[in-house]
Amino acid sequence: MNIILITGASSGMGVEFALQLDNVFQNIDEIWLIARRKKELLEVAQHLEHTTRVLDMDVTDDEQIERLKKLLADEKPVIRMLVNSAGYGIMGDFSVSNIKTELGMIDVNCKALTQITHLCIPYMRRNSRIIQLASSAAFLPQPNFAVYAATKSYVYSFSRALNQELRRKKIYVTAVCPGPVDTPFFDIAEKTGSTLAVKKLTLVRADQVVEKAIADSYHKRERSVYGAWIQSFEVLAKILPHSVLLEAMRFLK
Numbered sequence: 493m494n495i496i497l498i499t500g501a502s503s504g505m506g507v508e509f510a511l512q513l514d515n516v517f518q519n520i521d522e523i524w525l526i527a528r529r530k531k532e533l534l535e536v537a538q539h540l541e542h543t544t545r546v547l548d549m550d551v552t553d554d555e556q557i558e559r560l561k562k563l564l565a566d567e568k569p570v571i572r573m574l575v576n577s578a579g580y581g582i583m584g585d586f587s588v589s590n591i592k593t594e595l596g597m598i599d600v601n602c603k604a605l606t607q608i609t610h611l612c613i614p615y616m617r618r619n620s621r622i623i624q625l626a627s628s629a630a631f632l633p634q635p636n637f638a639v640y641a642a643t644k645s646y647v648y649s650f651s652r653a654l655n656q657e658l659r660r661k662k663i664y665v666t667a668v669c670p671g672p673v674d675t676p677f678f679d680i681a682e683k684t685g686s687t688l689a690v691k692k693l694t695l696v697r698a699d700q701v702v703e704k705a706i707a708d709s710y711h712k713r714e715r716s717v718y719g720a721w722i723q724s725f726e727v728l729a730k731i732l733p734h735s736v737l738l739e740a741m742r743f744l745k
């Protein structure tokens with residue numbers, strides 16, 4: 493059985509990946525959708541042509557990860573594509589933040605992504621793909637989004653290294669590094685802070701980011717960076733000292 497497995501499939505870019513991959517892929521038997529909210533997952537499943545399996549689970553819960561592990565061991569699918577889109581960000585001043593929420597970002601964005609990737613690789617074959625949702629926040633530390641940006645630097649670094657490791661198996665990893673994308677992400681992120689106005693100017697649509705990510709993954713590219721603004725930001729973050737950019741950011745509203 494050939495499958496696609498998508499985490500974060502109840503909202504935003506995860507939903508977009510489900511909808512677009514449903515159209516793009518042939519020879520897929522099932523699409524597995526993972527997130528905590530079952531009702532939303534069932535709604536996404538209704539819009540897909542392929543047979544779906546809805547796995548409502550918290551990716552940070554060890555028992556539920558064990559259940560996924562057992563399901564994979566029982567079904568022995570071939571995972572043609574894994575999309576790790578589950579994640580969240582919380583803005584604000586770290587020193588007065590809720591430490592549980594800060595650590596939760598590390599749990600979902602880093603630990604769970606790493607764990608699910610590790611679980612899935614044994615079921616992948618030549619030409620399977622992994623798409624990891626990093627962020628342009630990986631390119632430069634982000635004051636007032638400090639832990640989130642650090643988690644995304646982790647995802648970016650991990651994904652690029654893993655891509656090299658898996659080359660001999662002909663499995664390809666793409667780190668997706670968007671700037672601000674118009675999804676419910678900001679309903680959570682802005683509970684404790686607000687996005688810089690200059691960043692909001694670069695807001696893009698989820699379907700465009702996902703379409704490019706799928707194309708970049710098809711072409712075996714290690715990174716997917718959508719849009720001229722964010723591509724320019726990446727170049728700036730490579731050529732200018734970060735101390736200068738961080739100082740400049742202090743004056744942005």
Ligand SMILES: NC(=O)c1ccc[n+]([C@@H]2O[C@H](COP(=O)([O-])OP(=O)(O)OC[C@H]3O[C@@H](n4cnc5c(N)ncnc54)[C@H](OP(=O)(O)O)[C@@H]3O)[C@@H](O)[C@H]2O)c1
Nearest residue numbers: 500502503504505527528529550551578579672673675677
């Ligand atoms: N939107 C942006 O501006 C932006 C920019 C760069 C990168 N990203 C990254 O892109 C990814 C997708 O974000 P999005 O914009 O699509 O946000 P979103 O609409 O808020 O979707 C986040 C998804 O993650 C799932 N999730 C969160 N915690 C989970 C947990 N403990 N267990 C299982 N699922 C969990 C949510 O499902 P449930 O709540 O149902 O569990 C939801 O489906 C994230 O990794 C985000 O960091 C977003």
